[in-house]
Structures are given as C-alpha cells and as structure tokens.
Amino acid sequence: MSASLVPAHVRPRGIDFSLSTCGETQCNSRGTCVSPPGGGTGLLCECSLGYRGQSCENRVNGGLSLPLTLSVIGVIIGLLLLAFIIAKIRQRLKKNQRRQLAARQGYNIAV
Template structure:
C-alpha cells in the first residue's frame, strides 16, 4: 500500500495553507500593502468593503426588484386600459352597424 505524499513545498512554503486573501479578504480579493505599512484587501470584481464580504449586487437588489415590479405593474395597467378601450370601440362599432343597417347584432 502506497503512503500519501506530503504537500508540495517550495523553499519551505506550504502552498496548501490559507493565504491572506483567503483569511482576511473572505476569498474574494487579495492582500496588498497599504501606505501605512499594513495590508488591505483589493477586492475582486463584484465585491467591496474592508474584507470583501459585501457584494455590489446586494446593494442593488432592492431597488432593482422594485423597479422591475413597477414596470410589470405598469405594463399590466396599460394592457387593461387598452383591452377596455378596444371593448368600447367594438361595442360602438356594433351599435353603429345596428343603426346604419337596422338590425341587431348578437354578441
């Protein structure tokens, strides 16, 4: 039976250990030196905050949802108004034909 190989190490560095980006930046960024000598997170696209744990989309979700809902409700209102106008127009046309030709049109 073969024994498992130890993790690869180059120059005494264990590459399987978590990096600063994994621990300090929530795995959504990399650590970069700051002007005061410490480390700060450089967040990946779509993430923000000191530790890259806030999503950019998270802050947009409520306004976006409300906007989409408003558009859908607006479209429904316009559709109902158009349907009522069309129904009135058909009724007016039937009445006009009835008066013009002197007969009843059964709907």
C-alpha cells in the same frame, strides 16, 4: 483547483490544493489579494463589484436593495394594469364599431 481534479503526475510538489486561498480567507471570498502599491510585506484585498472595505466586508448597495426591489415590482404592476386598461378600451371600441356597422347594414343583432 482541487487536488482531485489535477492528475498526480501534473501536480507541482509542495502545493496543497486543499488549503484555502488568500482571497477566501483575507478577503472573505469577495475579492482577490494583491500586492500593495510601492511594495511591502502585507497583501491588500481588491474587492469584487459591490463590495468594499479592508477585507471586502461591506456591501456597497446593501441599503438600496429593498427600495429598489419594491420600485421594480411597482413599475411591473403599473405596466400590467396599464396593459389591462388598454385591452379593455380596445375591446369596447371594437364592440362599438361592430354595433355601428350592423346598424348601417341593417342587421338587428345583439353584439
């Protein structure tokens, strides 16, 4: 919370809101600082989802991002091709049905 958002009469004395928090400095803005289990003087980082390490410096799924992206794009392109093929088949079937109906009813028109 920045100092400009908190009115002067509400701000506690002795707190400088412009200073960075422990989570921003020690945990690389990817986690929050927590007390170690069992007590102690240092603080530990509790990393956000997708990060790990002593200072939340490592991405958990960083190596999967490119193959996963390519797989998703491949599936989308495959589905689009399948939809196009099905549409063409249905179009051809309807054309054949119209021809057969015209032949049965004696119409001599090009469909």
